């Protein structure tokens with residue numbers, strides 16, 4: 246018997262007039278069941294499928310679901326529903342997802358760095374027919390409460406959650422997610438870049454060891470309590486599991502769209518004293534091919550002055566060589582540019598070296614990094630976000 250054809254039409258909308266108000270006591274945030282999850286994806290497909298068909302988009306979501314970041318409860322798919330809705334599947338009033346991720350939190354007063362599980366939030370969605378009724382705002386308020394103790398050891402709270410807003414700085418700030426610096430530098434893709442020294446190109450099997458090294462360096466950076474400018478500092482751990490999730494996305498899209506596997510994942514330069522500079526990247530494909538971008542997920546410069554006060558010329562040379570290799574890789578893949586988020590002064594100097602017109606762009610609408618700090622006295626504690634780079638995005 247032939248397999249039943251998958252129904253790819255979005256679920257029909259209920260008459261909005263029959264639905265509860267956004268601040269009704271009958272609304273609750275629940276975990277979506279498998280069929281409901283498929284409905285969420287069929288609804289948000291229009292916003293996020295990019296160049297993929299509905300069928301390929303559902304397959305990509307399954308592919309991502311199989312990654313280490315999503316497995317074992319890493320991914321939670323939430324939806325706002327009416328408690329009295331007895332149907333199966335239930336009517337989805339709004340939906341979103343959270344990823345549990347490893348993080349470090351440093352307290353200046355306690356002079357300690359602790360490991361933490363925090364949350365990245367993504368795919369915030371309300372179907373067009375239900376917009377403007379307050380469902381998204383209500384969902385975020387419920388999510389904020391829910392995540393505080395979600396998947397923590399008994400009695401413990403999480404420290405923070407993060408999201409990357411594509412709708413400016415106000416919507417999420419009203420709900421407790423405060424915008425942080427969201428800048429980037431964009432280098433044009435460029436073929437046959439002349440380089441005196443060529444970096445080593447990185448492939449998947451190189452990443453686990455480099456990520457471990459990166460984590461050790463980051464722990465040292467977080468352990469420096471000399472600055473008086475903050476009470477707490479936080480950082481996502483740029484681990485191999487996180488990189489693998491980004492690479493699962495690019496691999497799926499590369500194979501689907503171009504039937505080509507993206508072998509090269511980054512570039513590394515080693516200096517005479519054995520210290521290294523490297524970057525890890527991932528290709529991001531858009532509906533409009535001209536907007537495809539090679540994103541630098543993470544840059545590590547061993548021995549970099551993390552206060553940003555001192556820029557070492559050898560580091561600048563090394564990062565310039567790695568970024569030149571990224572430009573070349575972007576050109577090979579027909580991409581428009583190489584983008585990196587919140588570059589340090591050393592990284593920016595490297596950009597200027599290979600592209601003197603480089604400038605730091607501050608975004609005010611898309612991919613705004615926003616953070617909700619639970620803390621002891623939220624709103625009064627000064628919290629610095631360390632290593633706020635693209636790898637943290639979800």
Ligand SMILES: CC(C)(COP(=O)(O)OP(=O)(O)OC[C@H]1O[C@@H](n2cnc3c(N)ncnc32)[C@H](O)[C@@H]1OP(=O)(O)O)[C@@H](O)C(=O)NCCC(=O)NCCS
Nearest residue numbers: 292369370371376377378379380381382409410411412416
């Ligand atoms: C963004 C979205 C979830 C809002 O859903 P919604 O149910 O209409 O939102 P609510 O009714 O709860 O909230 C309305 C408030 O949000 C604001 N808002 C809604 N959409 C907005 C947008 N695209 N940009 C900025 N603000 C927006 C409204 O101005 C209104 O503000 P006010 O209360 O100060 O008047 C919905 O438009 C959507 O799903 N969009 C497509 C996907 C998307 O962009 N998601 C966000 C990714 S970061």
